[in-house]
Amino acid sequence: xxxxxxxxxxxxxxxxxxxxxxxxxxxxxxxxxxxxxxxxxxxxxxxxxxxxxxxxxxxxxxxxxxxxxxxxxxxxxxxxxxxxxxxxxxxxxxxxxxxxxxxxxxxxxxxxxxxxxxxxxxxxxxxxxxxxxxxxxxxxxxxxxxxxxxxxxxxxxxxxxxxxxxxxxxxxxxxxxxxxxxxxxxxxxxxxxxxxxxxxxxxxxxxxxxxxxxxxxxxxxxxxxxxxxxxxxxxxxxxxxxxxxxxxxxxxxxxxxxxxxxxxxxxxxxxxxxxxxxxxxxxxxxxxxxxxxxxxxxxxxxxxxxxxxxxxxxxxxxxxxxxxxxxxxxxxxxxxxxxxxxxxxxxxxxxxxxxxxxxxxxxxxxxxxxxxxxxxxxxxxxxxxxxxxxxxxxxxxxxxxxxxxxxxxxxxxxxxxxxxxxxxxxxxxxxxxxxxxxxxxxxxxxxxxxxxxxxxxxxxxxxxxxxxxxxxxxxxxxxxxxxxxxxxxxxxxxxxxxxxxxxxxxxxxxxxxxxxxxxxxxxxxxxxxxxxxxxxxxxxxxxxxxxxxxxxxxxxxxxxxxxxxxxxxxxxxxxxxxxxxxxxxxxxxxxxxxxxxxxxxxxxxxxxxxxxxxxxxxxxxxxxxxxxxxxxxxxxxxxxxxxxxxxxxxxxxxxxxxxxxxxxxxxxxxxxxxxxxxxxxxxxxxxxxxxxxxxxxxxxxxxxxxx
Numbered sequence: 001x002x003x004x005x006x007x008x009x010x011x012x013x014x015x016x017x018x019x020x021x022x023x024x025x026x027x028x029x030x031x032x033x034x035x036x037x038x039x040x041x042x043x044x045x046x047x048x049x050x051x052x053x054x055x056x057x058x059x060x061x062x063x064x065x066x067x068x069x070x071x072x073x074x075x076x077x078x079x080x081x082x083x084x085x086x087x088x089x090x091x092x093x094x095x096x097x098x099x100x101x102x103x104x105x106x107x108x109x110x111x112x113x114x115x116x117x118x119x120x121x122x123x124x125x126x127x128x129x130x131x132x133x134x135x136x137x138x139x140x141x142x143x144x145x146x147x148x149x150x151x152x153x154x155x156x157x158x159x160x161x162x163x164x165x166x167x168x169x170x171x172x173x174x175x176x177x178x179x180x181x182x183x184x185x186x187x188x189x190x191x192x193x194x195x196x197x198x199x200x201x202x203x204x205x206x207x208x209x210x211x212x213x214x215x216x217x218x219x220x221x222x223x224x225x226x227x228x229x230x231x232x233x234x235x236x237x238x239x240x241x242x243x244x245x246x247x248x249x250x251x252x253x254x255x256x257x258x259x260x261x262x263x264x265x266x267x268x269x270x271x272x273x274x275x276x277x278x279x280x281x282x283x284x285x286x287x288x289x290x291x292x293x294x295x296x297x298x299x300x301x302x303x304x305x306x307x308x309x310x311x312x313x314x315x316x317x318x319x320x321x322x323x324x325x326x327x328x329x330x331x332x333x334x335x336x337x338x339x340x341x342x343x344x345x346x347x348x349x350x351x352x353x354x355x356x357x358x359x360x361x362x363x364x365x366x367x368x369x370x371x372x373x374x375x376x377x378x379x380x381x382x383x384x385x386x387x388x389x390x391x392x393x394x395x396x397x398x399x400x401x402x403x404x405x406x407x408x409x410x411x412x413x414x415x416x417x418x419x420x421x422x423x424x425x426x427x428x429x430x431x432x433x434x435x436x437x438x439x440x441x442x443x444x445x446x447x448x449x450x451x452x453x454x455x456x457x458x459x460x461x462x463x464x465x466x467x468x469x470x471x472x473x474x475x476x477x478x479x480x481x482x483x484x485x486x487x488x489x490x491x492x493x494x495x496x497x498x499x500x501x502x503x504x505x506x507x508x509x510x511x512x513x514x515x516x517x518x519x520x521x522x523x524x525x526x527x528x529x530x531x532x533x534x535x536x537x538x539x540x541x542x543x544x545x546x547x548x549x550x551x552x553x554x555x556x557x558x559x560x561x562x563x564x565x566x567x568x569x570x571x572x573x574x575x576x577x578x579x580x581x582x583x584x585x586x587x588x589x590x591x592x593x594x595x596x597x598x599x600x601x602x603x604x605x606x607x608x609x610x611x612x613x614x615x616x617x618x619x620x621x622x623x624x625x626x627x628x629x630x631x632x633x634x635x636x637x638x639x640x641x642x643x644x645x646x647x648x649x650x651x652x653x654x655x656x657x658x659x660x661x662x663x664x665x666x667x668x669x670x671x672x673x674x675x676x677x678x679x680x681x682x683x684x685x686x687x688x689x690x691x692x693x694x695x696x697x698x699x700x701x702x703x704x705x706x707x
Contacts, residue, residue: 039115040139040158042148042385043330043343049387051398051432051444053079053142053488053509053542059135059162064615064649064662066177066696067132068206074157075619076599078507078542078558079142083592085676086213087179087691088206088245089128092592092676095142096513097538097564098154098452100592101521103678107455110145110152113159114223114237116282116302117324121349121379121406122456123151128276129241133173133187134200134221136162142542143511144484146450147400147430150347150381153450153482161223161237163196165189168705173202177696180207185219194227209691210248212263212272217243232287240279247272250678250685253636260672260689267312271363275309296330304351314370315360324349338389345383352376354413373472375456376409394436398446401429406453410472420471422459424479426451441491450482454519458530464574478532480519485512504547513538514567520630523682524574534569536590538562552607557600564590571630573682588632592677594624594640611653618646628677628686636686641673643690656704663697 036047038054047054055077062073069091071082081100083092094100098108106125111118119125137160145152168190175183185202199222206215223237249264249272282302289295304322309315328345354374359366383402390397405425412418430448437443454477463469466476488509495502517532540563546556569585603617622642629636649662667690675690 038139038141040112040141040156041145042328042345042383043341043387048436048440048442048491049396049434051396051434051442051446052145053486053490053507055140055142055507055544057138057140059132059137062132063660064617064647064664064698066181066664066666067175067183068181068204070127073132073135074138074140075621076544076546076556076558076601077140077142078544079509079540079560080140080558081560081594081597083676084690085688086215086245086248087209087694088213088215089130089217090245091127093157094593095154096511096540097536097562097590097593100590101519101679108151108154108452110149110156111159112156113239114161114235114282115158115284116237116280116300116326117150117347117349118159119151120320120322120456121150121351121377122408122453124455124457126276128217128243128245129219129221129239129278129280130159131185131200131202131219131221133185133202134161134198134219135159136164142509143446143486144430144448144450144482144513146404146428146452146482147402147448148383148385149402150379150404150406151452153452153480161198161221162189163198163223163225165191165196165198167191169702171700171702173200173698173700175696175698178694179209179691180205181696182206195225197224198222204243208246208248209694210261210263210689212246212248212268215243215245217241219243229287231289231293232285235284235286236282237284238279238281242277244273244275247274248688250676250681251687251689252684253687255685256674256687256689260687261692264685269362270313270360271311273309273311273363276306278304278306278308280304294332296328298328299325300327301325311360311363313360315358315363315365317356317358317365319353319355320351321353322349322351335389338392340389341385341387343385347379347381349379350376351378372413374411374413376407377456378405378407378409380405396434398432398434399429401427403427404451404453408456408459408473412472418470418472420473420475422473422475424453426479426481430484437491440494441489443487443489445488446484446486448484450484450513450515451479452482452519453479454530458519460529462524462527462529462574464524464578464580474529474531476532477519477530478517480515480517480532482513482515486510500550502548502551505545507542507544509542511538511540511542520569520571521680522572522574523680528680528682531572533572534585535567536564537567538564538590540564553602553604555600555602558598560597562593562595562597564593566590566630569630583631585630585632588630589627591627591629591632591679594626596622596624596640598622613651614649615651616646616648618644620644623673626674626677629680636684638674638677638687641671643671643673644668653704658700658702658704660700660702661698663695665693665695667691667693669693 081094093106111125139158142155171187173185183204187200190197204217219241221239225235249267284300286298306320308318326347330343357371359368381404385400388397409421428449428451432446434444459473461474490507493504515536518534518536520533541561543559571583573581601619605615625640626638645666647664652659670693676688
């Protein structure tokens, strides 16, 4: 950690020297950090004014990438570790260790679409509804945001549907690639000045590189926004997705070494899969009011419906109906000659529906009804935020806090005596300072608490709990709580008049997180349950750099260092006859977290003319080795790996027509590697391989109206 502090000091010193020189020149140019506006932190602020680690990625940065999973579009975000499963949309998302324990879906990181939660009330998220052709930008706010959002100890990722385009258009979107990847769709955008409408429809077909890993998805996304007054807007959005993903399962080390692309035979015999039909509609109204229009209010309402089938040992059918809403009120007022910003808001999300469980006959629903339950999840939360200017245009102090009330209710529709519910509530504050060295550079620090309630599947009761497994919900499992420190620097070192290294942006963050009552899985006769069993200490560093080396030649890189240890951990397994086996894992490293994680990208664009460009870029990813279980058995630890890729293409405009054509090659050197770790498997099935060398390409043809 001393090395990190020294590094931070050196960078800040160098930055400060550059700042002084620039300020003396009295340069009035508008810089990148003054232009980037972030809203994932509940207010619309410039990047440089936010005392958190945040980053925005625009669609131009992934236009020529394969667009199936998050790992295809969020490639150079410091601190964001993405571990894909089967090469499709199912990607484990981890920020500062939060989310790395999820063996299915996303946990610990709040996922939003246009500010509306894709995450369910208990924090679980699946992102099959996201079509990256429909997304215009992505904001990533890293670190503990429990003081602003429910179940966000790792941060928030907010996806924004594309609605700001200069002219109306229609586009044919086509992608293809190895393993029979086919994606075809259409995108329509209408901009009449005061009204904007965008809609996409796509069909995706993917055979998969592993046995039994097919995916099929049909998606429709749309958004309509109208300026209904000088200061008011009305927004209507909706989506529908229907699809299937087959699950090949994880392998033992021997199976992985023999054939890493084979399916687990047990999952194959069960035809393990997920089928989803899911939709959402939402309405948002916002306006500015007051004598000087210094007040802003936004009201949102939405409803969701989901039919979900999951086959494993049994055939389970989920039906979910949800309704939710949110509001936020922002007031900007003068305190002397300084502008103070105060915000309050709230969120509510109610979700209910039955779950039926049948015997599974090779992936087909049997006639034997084994369980029938009804689950209701309710999340209600209120927050406040005040950013106080201590020194005008230099130093600001932020205080924010949130109260959450999460209720889980489960009813057994066959045996009513098993009905039960759990209530989790907590107030979590956070404090932060932001010191602007100049309009383009700042250092910041924060201290706050985190609150993470158990997900619904983590609350499954077991025979040896304090109530003997009588009720549906585990009475002993409690939320995990965290204490978080963060120190960081972000800023642009402008060099606009030079021929080399223009527009250099640097981000450096140090953090320390202590988790009490950490939620840890354990086994009872081969079945996985959860308990509060550990104290975890996480320390790390995140570094990002982007620069224009020379005109047309851009370089981006991100590096993440993670040191995650169990300060205290008594591991427990319980056999079928009730024998308790405890082991002391204190001092072990958390599994599924590489200690070093590096990404980089070098791209060159050559402009033939204003409307004709060709480009080429190469990328690399290094992931350190990972432990596969809490016991830290070295012989089972994964090997580190380094992957490279290359893309090339052309972007041509002829009057009203625009053609984007591209092709790429991933894993150029055909590396065999473990992309995903199924942690703490009692069957020793830890390993899921990543794809070997594979190609992809795309052709997008657009017609631009009124150009």
